Amino acid sequence: MARDHLHLPILEETGYVVLDSYQQSIDPAEWRDLAYVDWKSSGDTRFAPLASAYGEIECNGFWHFDPPKADKDGVWIESQTSVAPTLTARVQGIGADVGRCRIIELQPNTYADALYNSHLDDNNRLNPEGEGWVLRLFMQLTHNPDSVMVLREDIDDPSTETRISLPAGAQLLVDSERMWHSVWHQGDQPRHCLITSVESGPELEKWVFEHNPAQLVESAPLDQGHAYRSEVEAQERRAARTAFYGYDPTTVMSEA
Numbered sequence: 001m002a003r004d005h006l007h008l009p010i011l012e013e014t015g016y017v018v019l020d021s022y023q024q025s026i027d028p029a030e031w032r033d034l035a036y037v038d039w040k041s042s043g044d045t046r047f048a049p050l051a052s053a054y055g056e057i058e059c060n061g062f063w064h065f066d067p068p069k070a071d072k073d074g075v076w077i078e079s080q081t082s083v084a085p086t087l088t089a090r091v092q093g094i095g096a097d098v099g100r101c102r103i104i105e106l107q108p109n110t111y112a113d114a115l116y117n118s119h120l121d122d123n124n125r126l127n128p129e130g131e132g133w134v135l136r137l138f139m140q141l142t143h144n145p146d147s148v149m150v151l152r153e154d155i156d157d158p159s160t161e162t163r164i165s166l167p168a169g170a171q172l173l174v175d176s177e178r179m180w181h182s183v184w185h186q187g188d189q190p191r192h193c194l195i196t197s198v199e200s201g202p203e204l205e206k207w208v209f210e211h212n213p214a215q216l217v218e219s220a221p222l223d224q225g226h227a228y229r230s231e232v233e234a235q236e237r238r239a240a241r242t243a244f245y246g247y248d249p250t251t252v253m254s255e256a
């Protein structure tokens with residue numbers, strides 16, 4: 001891990017914290033009525049940006065633009081934030097610098113799919129030394145208590161896995177450039193989650209401590225036979241992909 005940025009000490013040990021759940025209900029229109037763009041990441045997905053590099057409805061990494069910039073100073077998209085005022089206020093209320101901020105829509109998948117799709121994010125490209133390390137904040141919108149965020153310190157080592165349940169309101173802060181991550185979403189409807197690139201610093205740290213951060217949570221249960229079969233399938237598919245490309249594309253940090 002790069003040590004030339006400002007890091008939150010509370011993420012040092014496990015690479016994530018689970019925060020108190022958000023308790024107020026939000027009108028689903030705040031995510032259903034947004035403009036979505038097709039953007040393939042970690043499975044069958046679409047994204048609806050609330051903030052982007054320069055205020056357009058798109059999801060590219062901020063370094064692709066002229067001038068390029070780090071994943072900070074995102075520009076709020078008025079036509080989107082006006083549809084999602086509560087979601088926008090939740091993020092802006094943290095007071096930290098925000099880069100990419102968007103809702104992901106993920107179709108149901110399998111545990112093996114999740115392992116196959118697991119990746120590292122590219123959050124800190126062009127982030128100047130001495131400034132805050134950019135993390136990802138996940139705010140679960142739809143109620144999917146049987147779905148889990150699958151985190152691994154080492155993608156090839158299942159013993160490093162933590163599975164975090166995703167009921168509506170679940171809030172997780174993840175160093176997603178360090179922790180392999182993806183979601184196993186069960187059900188027959190898509191999952192929606194607000195995902196924000198957020199800069200480490202005093203504002204974020206204060207907000208984290210106001211929400212009872214848990215550095216270590218017990219994994220959601222998983223049948224061991226199913227786990228083993230899925231692991232084998234996922235690693236075979238990952239190996240085939242690596243052979244196809246000549247390298248493992250998930251080690252080249254994802255833009256999503």
Ligand SMILES: [Fe+2]
Pocket residue numbers: 119120121176181254256
């Ligand atoms: Fe990601």
